[in-house]
Structure formats: structure tokens, C-alpha cells
Amino acid sequence: MDTNGAAFNAIEVSRHYRMGEAVVRAVDNLSLEIKCGEYVALLGASGSGKSTLLNLLAGLDRPTSGAIFANGRDLSTMSGEELARHRNQTIGIVFQAFHLLPKMTLEENVELPLRLGETPRAERPARVREALDRVLLTARRTHHPSQLSGGEQQRAAIARALVNRPSILLADEPTGNLDTRTGEEILQLIEGLHHPSGAGAADAAGATEGMTVVLVTHEQALAERFADRIVTISDGRIEREERR
Amino acid sequence: MKARDLAELASRNLREAVLRNTLTTLGIAVGVASLVAMLSLGVGLQAFASRRLERTGLFDSIYVRPRQSDARPRGGAGGFGRQQNTDENAAGASTEIRPLDEAARKEIEGLPGVIEVYSEVHFTAEASLGDHGQLTTVAGLPASASSNDAFEDMEGHFFSSPDASEVILREELAESLADAANIQPAALIGKTLALRFPQRQQRPAQITGGAPQHPAGFTGGAQPAPPVSAPTLPAHGEGSTLNNSSNSSKPNSPNAASSIDMGMGFSIVPTEKDFTVVGIVVSGDPGVGPGGFGGSNAYIPLKVAEQLAPVQGSDLREVMDEASASGAGGVRYATLTLRTDGPASVAFVEATIKQMGFSTFSLLDVTRNLARLFYVLDILLGIFGSLALAVASLGIINTLVMAILERRREIGVLKALGASNRDVRRLFFIEAAAMGFVGGVFGVGLGWAIGRAINFVTAFFFRRQGLPPLDIWSVPLWLVFWAIVFAVLVSLAAGIVPASRAARLDPVDALRYE
Numbered sequence: 001m002d003t004n005g006a007a008f009n010a011i012e013v014s015r016h017y018r019m020g021e022a023v024v025r026a027v028d029n030l031s032l033e034i035k036c037g038e039y040v041a042l043l044g045a046s047g048s049g050k051s052t053l054l055n056l057l058a059g060l061d062r063p064t065s066g067a068i069f070a071n072g073r074d075l076s077t078m079s080g081e082e083l084a085r086h087r088n089q090t091i092g093i094v095f096q097a098f099h100l101l102p103k104m105t106l107e108e109n110v111e112l113p114l115r116l117g118e119t120p121r122a123e124r125p126a127r128v129r130e131a132l133d134r135v136l137l138t139a140r141r142t143h144h145p146s147q148l149s150g151g152e153q154q155r156a157a158i159a160r161a162l163v164n165r166p167s168i169l170l171a172d173e174p175t176g177n178l179d180t181r182t183g184e185e186i187l188q189l190i191e192g193l194h195h196p197s198g199a200g201a202a203d204a205a206g207a208t209e210g211m212t213v214v215l216v217t218h219e220q221a222l223a224e225r226f227a228d229r230i231v232t233i234s235d236g237r238i239e240r241e242e243r244r
Numbered sequence: 245m246k247a248r249d250l251a252e253l254a255s256r257n258l259r260e261a262v263l264r265n266t267l268t269t270l271g272i273a274v275g276v277a278s279l280v281a282m283l284s285l286g287v288g289l290q291a292f293a294s295r296r297l298e299r300t301g302l303f304d305s306i307y308v309r310p311r312q313s314d315a316r317p318r319g320g321a322g323g324f325g326r327q328q329n330t331d332e333n334a335a336g337a338s339t340e341i342r343p344l345d346e347a348a349r350k351e352i353e354g355l356p357g358v359i360e361v362y363s364e365v366h367f368t369a370e371a372s373l374g375d376h377g378q379l380t381t382v383a384g385l386p387a388s389a390s391s392n393d394a395f396e397d398m399e400g401h402f403f404s405s406p407d408a409s410e411v412i413l414r415e416e417l418a419e420s421l422a423d424a425a426n427i428q429p430a431a432l433i434g435k436t437l438a439l440r441f442p443q444r445q446q447r448p449a450q451i452t453g454g455a456p457q458h459p460a461g462f463t464g465g466a467q468p469a470p471p472v473s474a475p476t477l478p479a480h481g482e483g484s485t486l487n488n489s490s491n492s493s494k495p496n497s498p499n500a501a502s503s504i505d506m507g508m509g510f511s512i513v514p515t516e517k518d519f520t521v522v523g524i525v526v527s528g529d530p531g532v533g534p535g536g537f538g539g540s541n542a543y544i545p546l547k548v549a550e551q552l553a554p555v556q557g558s559d560l561r562e563v564m565d566e567a568s569a570s571g572a573g574g575v576r577y578a579t580l581t582l583r584t585d586g587p588a589s590v591a592f593v594e595a596t597i598k599q600m601g602f603s604t605f606s607l608l609d610v611t612r613n614l615a616r617l618f619y620v621l622d623i624l625l626g627i628f629g630s631l632a633l634a635v636a637s638l639g640i641i642n643t644l645v646m647a648i649l650e651r652r653r654e655i656g657v658l659k660a661l662g663a664s665n666r667d668v669r670r671l672f673f674i675e676a677a678a679m680g681f682v683g684g685v686f687g688v689g690l691g692w693a694i695g696r697a698i699n700f701v702t703a704f705f706f707r708r709q710g711l712p713p714l715d716i717w718s719v720p721l722w723l724v725f726w727a728i729v730f731a732v733l734v735s736l737a738a739g740i741v742p743a744s745r746a747a748r749l750d751p752v753d754a755l756r757y758e
Contacts, residue, residue, distance in 0.1 A: 060660060060751045081664045088662020099657045099755065103260050115249040116662040160661070 006069065007168050007212040008034040008057050013066030015052050015236075026052040027063070028236035036071075036167070037210035039194045041217055041227035049236035050216045051172055057214060058091055058170050059083040071167070088117045092161030094190075096173035098153040100145040100160070106132065107141040110160045117164055131159040135189060151182035158189060168212040169193060175222065183222070190215070191226050245667045254674040261647065268636075268643040269683045275633030276687020276731045280723060281694040282629030283622060288695075288717035290618040297614070303587045306594050307605045308352065308580045310344040342601035344577045352582060355596055357589030361582040362386045362546055367554035369441035371417065371542060373432070376424035380417055382439060383540035384549025388583055397712055400433045400523030406547045411437055411519035417541035418524045432521045439542070442555040443515035512555050519544060633731065636683070637738035640676055644742035647675070648749075655746055656754025665747040672743035673736055680735025684728035691727070692719050 015027040026049045034040050042050040055061040056068055059075050068075045071090060078086060087093070100109045110128045119127065132138045135155035145153050154174055161169060171190060175183030193211045217223050223230050224244065232240040245253075258265045297303050342348065353361045365384035370377045389395075390402040395412075403410045413421070413432065421437075422429040525543075556578075584593050590608045597604050648655070655668055695717040703713035 055752050058660070060755075081666065084659070084662050084664035084667070087660060093660050095660075095755065099653065099660070101654055101657065103256070112658070113661045115253070116245050116658070116667065118246050118249075164662075 005035055006033050007036045007038065007071060008032070008214075009069040010053070010057070011067045011069075013053075013056060013063045013068055015049075015056060015061065016064045025049075025236045027056065029066070030233075030236065030238055031066075032231060032238065034212065034214060036212055037194075039191075039213040039215070039226065039228045041215045041223035041230045042233055043217060043220055043223045043230050044233040044239075045218060048233045050233045052236075053233065054170055054172050054214060054216050058093055059086050084116075088113055089164060090166055090168060092158075092164070092166040092169045094154070094157050094161050094169065094171040094174045096176035098145070098150075098157045098177070100153055100156055102145050105142050105144055106137060106148070106156050106159075109145070109156060110141075110163050113160060113164045119164075127163055131163040132156075134162060135159040149182075150178050151185060154178060154182075154186050155189065158186070158193075162193070166211075168214070170214050170216075172216045173218070174215070175217070175219070187215075187222055187226050245663065245670075250667070250670055250674050254671055254678055257647070257651070257671075258675055258678060261643075261650070264643055264646070265679060268639045269679045269686070271636040271639040272633070272680055272683025272731055272735065273686035273690055275630075275636035275734075276684050276727050277690035277694060278632035279626065279629030279730070280688050280691025280719065280727050281698070282625040283723055283727075284691065284695045284717050284719045285698065286618065286622040286625040287720060287723065288715065289621070291718050292714060292716050293614070293618070303607050304584045304590060305606065306582050306584065306590060306597065308344065308582065308597055308602050309578065310576075311341050311601060311603050344580060344602060348600065348602070349577065349580060351600065352580065352597060355593055357584045357586075357593050359583050359585050360386060360388055361580055363550065363577050364579050364581060365546060365549035365552075365554065365556065366540060367441055367549075367556050369439040369542075369554070371421065372438040372440065373421045373425050373435060376421065377438075377440070378417075378420060378424070380541040382411075382441070382542045382544060382549070382554075384546035385412075385543045386546045386581075386583075389543075394525050395523070398523045398525050399430055400521070402523065403545045404522070406545050407551075408522075408545060409517070409519050409548065410522040410545065411439070412523040412525060412543045413437075413521060414525045414541045414543075418521075429524060432524065435521050436518050437521050437542075438516055438518050439544075440514060440516045441552070442512045444553045444555045445511050445513050515552070515554075517552065633734055637734050640679060640735050640738035641742060643679070644672055644676060644739055645745070647672075648742055648746045651746075652749065652754050655749050656751045656756075659749070659751035660755060668749070669743045669747035672746050673739050676735045676739030676743070677732050680732040681728065683735070684731030687731060688719075688724050688727050695719060 010030060010032045013027055013030050013032075014025065017024040017026060028049075030049075030053065032053075042053060044050045052061065056063055057070070059070070059078070062076065070086065073086075075083065075086070100106075101112070104112070107128050110131050111124055114124045114127055128141070129138060132141050135158050137152060137155055137159060140148060140152065140156075145156070148156065154177075158174075169190065174186050174190070178186060190213055194213045195210075213227075215223065215227060220230075228244060230240075230242045230244065231238055232242070349361055352358060367382055369380060369382045371380045371382075385403075387403070387406050395402055398412070400412070402412070415429070418429040418432055422432055582593070584590050587608070590606050594604045594606050594608065655663075658668060699715060699717045702716055706713050
């Protein structure tokens with residue numbers, strides 16, 4: 001299958017869970033292609049399977065059937081080590097609950113992917129500063145997550161996702177724990193990563209050009225406002241696709 | 245992830261749960277301390293026993309005697325007739341019996357590893373202090389015997405020189421003599437003790453028609469001859485002769501007619517010599533050994549004893565021994581004792597001497613069995629000591645399992661950010677190893693302190709019993725090193741299950757965990 005130009009290509013992907021006698025079809029025979037540099041919003045109600053699909057795209061989970069290609073490589077053929085490297089180098093992930101490590105300072109949290117990716121020590125301070133600059137948190141670098149607001153924590157999580165300069169950003173309900181205004185700020189920030197010259201660009205220097213963004217959200221208005229394409233998912237299947 | 249980054253993360257994680265990790269580490273330290281204390285006790289006891297045994301000289305000594313002819317009855321003097329069976333079987337087809345003469349002695353002295361060769365002198369004498377005398381046994385001691393344990397806490401001192409006319413008494417004889425003289429035993433030191441003993445005197449060569457001369461302790465070469473009335477003192481094996489020096493002895497009776505003619509190549513003359521008491525052996529018998537001079541109650545320098553030429557049991561055997569009687573002339577020893585530079589040299593020297601055509605006996609096998617016994621003791625002590633470490637390892641498992649539960653979400657985050665299963669597993673292993681290492685270091689220190697306490701209590705107890713303090717505890721460097729390595733290995737083993745569980749965690753489940 002030709003996967004040229006596709007950041008992701010999911011082909012008849014299913015992810016079923018067995019819960020006692022019942023089988024939960026979280027993702028059911030779903031096919032989806034996401035082009036490089038595209039901003040796609042996965043829209044759906046809670047339990048529709050959109051987060052499961054995001055985990056499959058991230059390589060955090062493996063499909064029950066079907067295949068997923070990321071940048072042309074079949075994730076199902078990758079070893080655990082290769083998948084880990086894929087997550088570290090190619091993908092940045094932002095979670096609804098931020099998932100910053102509470103005992104680490106911001107710069108230590110942001111440095112973590114660099115440690116995991118074995119980036120030379122000498123390069124790390126500059127890379128961390130660059131990432132924190134982009135989310136306007138340089139002044140808070142020595143603070144712990146508990147000393148930050150929700151919006152600041154999510155910006156720190158975005159800095160952590162960006163520090164390895166990935167080509168793809170996967171955001172799972174990044175505004176879910178934030179108020180409307182802060183949530184909009186975060187999405188503006190992500191928009192700036194997708195379109196570095198756009199309104200949300202914090203710093204053009206070293207910015208990731210044309211980052212592919214996959215946003216999982218249940219808020220249609222936000223999806224319509226920022227995404228190039230909206231894929232509505234229901235019961236693990238694509239219900240509707242809308243290109244904007 | 246690189247090792248340094250893993251170590252930094254592990255260090256941070258250990259510091260975050262400082263109380264729990266400290267308690268776990270303390271558990272390991274107690275386990276290692278128990279192991280170190282037990283093993284150092286075993287090592288100390290072994291070293292103590294080896295030191296004591298080495299100082300007896302038994303384990304670096306070899307007893308040499310000529311091979312016996314088949315016609316000769318077994319089990320002669322020297323007390324190792326049973327051993328000689330083996331030796332003779334190993335002797336090969338040679339039927340010619342090599343005499344244990346001066347040439348053989350020189351050859352044995354020249355063997356690598358041999359530091360001393362001496363003959364054995366053990367005789368009966370009457371010890372007199374003034375008018376009070378009593379029959380006792382006297383043995384000649386080589387200078388090297390000064391390192392014997394029995395002289396460690398003796399009253400007085402060892403012989404001032406190898407040819408001093410000095411005597412050391414065992415406590416039983418000293419008490420007996422002191423009782424008779426109505427003085428304290430310690431007051432004997434410095435007093436003159438006269439030893440009366442039967443002296444063996446060679447017949448002049450011109451009378452015996454070229455009969456060989458026989459210093460004390462030598463056998464062979466005796467020939468029937470009429471008794472003589474003017475005995476001459478024998479020449480010593482090394483060429484020295486008794487004369488009017490400090491070692492000179494006088495025939496007990498000026499009338500030479502009191503000598504007994506043995507009808508062989510020598511006469512027996514009652515002789516007396518004065519010795520200065522220089523020491524009293526309080527405990528132990530410095531003369532115990534398979535050489536057969538154990539149980540003596542008085543000791544004089546071996547060189548002096550040789551020069552005195554007292555009549556010994558071997559002389560009587562010589563009278564009865566037809567084979568010896570028909571032998572050629574020259575110096576012949578009944579037995580020779582040799583000391584090697586350590587027990588390790590015994591096997592080689594013993595084999596070489598057997599090849600030379602002599603019978604040998606040593607306590608080498610006893611040494612080996614002793615080493616085996618201590619290995620078993622060490623293993624048993626090690627097992628008991630390891631029990632505490634095994635319990636401590638359960639603490640490590642518990643701590644790490646708790647850490648997995650607490651850090652479940654953190655593990656999920658690490659995996660989402662690019663940590664592989666291997667990274668997570670290594671992280672937990674490093675944490676386990678760090679606890680093991682720190683616990684091992686503290687445990688060795690604690691074990692050392694326990695050992696010192698054992699030594700202190702033991703010394704205190706011994707002093708109260710009026711005994712010299714013993715050093716029964718020792719922590720060699722290899723024990724320090726291996727105790728720490730063992731603690732780390734046990735900790736790593738304890739971390740296998742928790743680390744594997746952590747590595748296998750599903751990141752999606754872990755991230756959902758609250």
C-alpha cells in the first residue's frame with residue numbers, strides 16, 4: 001500500500017477488549033489516513049473510541065486486527081524497543097491530565113524525553129530552554145508542577161512533547177481539565193505549532209514547521225475552529241468526515 | 245536510556261520515598277551484618293586454629309627414618325610403623341636399604357623448602373635440686389621450638405642460646421621439685437638443676453677395631469667388643485666434641501669401672517651435668533608430636549642434648565638389631581625431623597624424601613581434613629548468616645512492589661515518552677542494586693562492629709578465667725568485597741519480579757491509573 005505523504009495510515013483497524021463474556025469493540029474496522037502537516041480533530045462522545053484510536057496511532061496500544069502505518073512504517077512489525085523509539089522521536093503526546101511528574105521541576109520534566117532519547121547532555125539545556133520558551137514558561141523552569149496553574153501545566157506538557165522536535169503531535173483532550181479561556185490559549189499554542197507563522201506561534205526560532213496534529217476532543221466548536229479536518233467517531237467507527 | 249540517566253532517575257526515586265527505602269536498606273544492612281559477623285567468626289576461628297597449629301610445628305614438619313628391611317619387625321621407635329607400610333609399598337623395587345646417615349641429612353637439608361633438620365634426643369634422667377632428686381624424662385628442643393605456643397605464657401624465658409646449659413621444666417616437675425625443696429615453683433628459676441643420666445660412650449677406635457662412633461640418637465655400626473675402662477666422649481655428628489666447655493659433663497663416678505659394657509660398640513656411663521632453670525612451662529606440651537618425644541618433663545637445647553649422648557630407646561634397639569649391627573660404619577640416625585617453610589611445602593618435600601629411599605610421616609592429611617572441616621563450618625555459618633539477608637530480600641521485594649503501585653502512572657508516562665520495557669526494568673534493577681550496595685556497605689560496617697564486640701566479650705571472659713585473650717574474629721578484605729557483592733546480587737535477585745512487572749505494565753492502563 002502506498003503510504004507516501006501520510007503521517008498515519010490506519011487500515012481496517014480494530015481494537016476489541018474482552019470484559020468477562022462481553023466483547024467491547026472500542027475501535028471497529030476503522031480506516032483513516034492522515035497526511036503529513038494535516039491538523040485532524042477526532043470528534044466524538046465519551047466512550048466513542050477516539051482516545052483508543054489515538055493510543056493505537058501513538059503505538060501505546062496494538063490493534064486486535066488491521067494495520068497502522070506511521071510515516072510509512074508498519075507499527076505492528078516494530079519491536080517494543082522500536083515502538084519506544086518511535087514514540088520518543090516521531091511523536092509528541094499531550095494528555096488531558098497533563099501527566100507531569102510531580103517531584104520534578106518543569107525543566108526536569110521537559111528534559112525527560114531527551115534522557116530517554118539519549119540526547120547528548122551538552123545539548124539538553126538549550127533544547128529544554130527552547131521548548132520552554134515556546135510555551136512561555138522559561139521563568140517557571142525551576143518550579144514544580146504543583147506550583148503551576150492548570151494552563152501552565154498543560155503548556156509545560158506541550159513543551160515536553162515538543163522537546164525532541166517530533167513531526168507529529170497527538171493531543172488527547174488537552175483542554176478537558178481547563179476552563180474555556182485557558183483551553184483556547186492551549187489550542188492557540190497548538191495551532192501555532194501546526195502553522196508556525198500563525199497567530200499562536202510563540203517563537204519562530206527552531207519551530208517545528210508544519211507539524212501534523214491529531215486532536216482528540218468532544219467539543220465540536222473547538223474542532224471546527226482549529227482543525228483542517230474533523231473525523232467524527234461513534235461506536236469505534238468513523239461516522240462522518242468533514243474537511244474544512 | 246544511558247546508564248548515567250538511569251542512575252540519576254533511580255537516585256531521585258530512592259530519595260522520594262526516603263523513609264521506606266532507608267528502612268529497606270537497613271534491613272539489608274542487618275542481613276549483611278549477620279552474614280559478615282558469622283563468616284568473620286568462622287574465618288577468625290580458622291585463622292586462630294591454623295596459627296596455633298602452625299606454631300606447634302606439627303603441620304610443617306616431616307619425620308624421616310630409614311626404610312626397614314622385610315626381615316625386621318614392624319613398629320619400631322618413632323611410633324610410625326603403620327605409616328611405613330604405605331611408604332614401603334611406594335618404595336618401588338629397590339631392595340637396598342639406604343642408611344639415614346650424615347650424607348642423607350645434608351641432602352635433605354639442601355632440599356628447597358627445608359629450613360631445619362634435626363635429630364631426636366629423648367632420655368630418662370634423675371633431676372636433682374640439692375638433695376632432692378626424682379626420675380624424669382628429658383628432651384632436646386631445637387631453637388625453632390621457641391615459637392611453640394607452650395612457651396607463649398611460660399614463666400621465665402626460652403634458652404638464651406642453642407648451646408646454653410639451661411633447662412626448662414614443665415609445671416608438674418617444677419611443682420614436685422619445689423615441694424620437695426619447700427619453695428615456690430617460680431623460685432626455681434635461676435637455680436641449678438643437676439641431671440644424672442646414663443651416657444653412651446664409644447669405645448676407642450683402636451680397641452674396637454675401627455668401629456664407628458655414635459653420637460646420641462644414632463644407631464647402627466655397633467660391634468661386639470670387650471668393655472673398656474677409659475671411655476672417650478663421642479664425636480658429634482657435625483664434628484663437635486664434648487670437652488671442658490660449658491657443656492662438659494662428668495662421669496658420675498670417677499671410677500670408670502662403673503661403666504656397663506653392652507658387649508656392642510659402646511659403653512654406658514652414669515653421668516651428671518648441671519643446668520640452670522630458665523623457665524617453667526605453665527600449659528601445653530612443647531614436645532608433643534609423632535616424633536615420639538612428647539610427654540617430657542624437662543627440656544634442654546637440642547645441641548646440648550646431642551653432645552651429652554644420653555642412652556635412648558633407640559640404643560637398646562640397636563643392641564637387638566642384627567641388621568644394624570652388621571651395617572657399615574659412620575653416623576646413622578634413627579630418625580630425623582625436618583621443618584619446612586610452611587605446610588604448603590610439605591607434600592613436595594615428603595615426596596622427594598620418599599624418592600630418596602626413606603620413610604616419612606607428616607600430618608599433611610590431617611591439615612587437609614582440618615581445612616575441609618573449616619570449609620564446612622564456614623558454609624554453615626554462611627547459611628545462617630544468609631537467612632537474615634534472605635528476610636531482608638523480602639523487604640526489597642515489598643518495597644519495589646509498593647513502588648510499582650505508587651509509580652504506576654509515572655511508568656506509563658515514561659513509556660509514553662519513549663521508555664522501553666528494558667529501560668523500566670533497568671531502572672528498577674538499579675534502584676534494587678543501589679539499596680543492596682548501600683545496605684551492603686553499612687552491613688559490613690555493622691558486622692565489623694558486631695565482630696569487635698564478640699572479640700571484646702570473649703577477651704573479657706577469658707581474662708576473667710585467667711586465660712590469655714584470644715583473637716577469634718577476623719574480617720579479611722575478600723569478605724568485605726564479597727559481602728557487598730552478595731548484597732547487591734541478592735537485591736538484584738529480589739528485584740527481578742518487581743522489575744519485570746513494572747516493565748510489562750500496559751502504558752494505557754498505567755496512564756489511566758489514579
